[in-house]
Amino acid sequence: MTNTEIVTRKEIIRQAEKLATLIAQSAEVDFFKRAEQQIKKNDKVQQLIAEIKRLQKHAVHYEHYEKSKALEETEAKLEKLHEELDQIPVVQEFKQSQKDVNDLLQLVTNVISNTVTDKIIESTGGDVLKGETGGGPNLSCPLR
Incomplete structure (x- = not known):
């Protein structure tokens, strides 16, 4: 291709799709997919996630009805659950893999x-x- 050749938007999109395919085949994305599968298979992680989702719904309810004391208690529980979740090695690996893909x-x-x-x-x-x-x-x- 010469320097004066004009490239169409369609060709740029085609090349971007090729690049996306390369990225999807990278070591970073491969590790991310494996880490995600480990998260899905881990019962403790899934239980914590389910409990976090349940409490988040309660928090929204408490906030909507201006129940500040209940909201405060629920947010404290959520913080503890997030801390517990973040201490699990497979979760740490998953978060690192997310960061690596985003960095790429x-x-x-x-x-x-x-x-x-x-x-x-x-x-x-x-x-x-x-x-x-x-x-x-x-x-x-x-x-x-």
């Missing part, structure tokens, strides 16, 4: 953004190190 996605986003910016600067004869497009002061955009 953020990295890809940053690489795309930075590369597009650099290509714009380069194609206008600008200076990538300064982050300035080319054209000089006489050709700058008068939107200041």
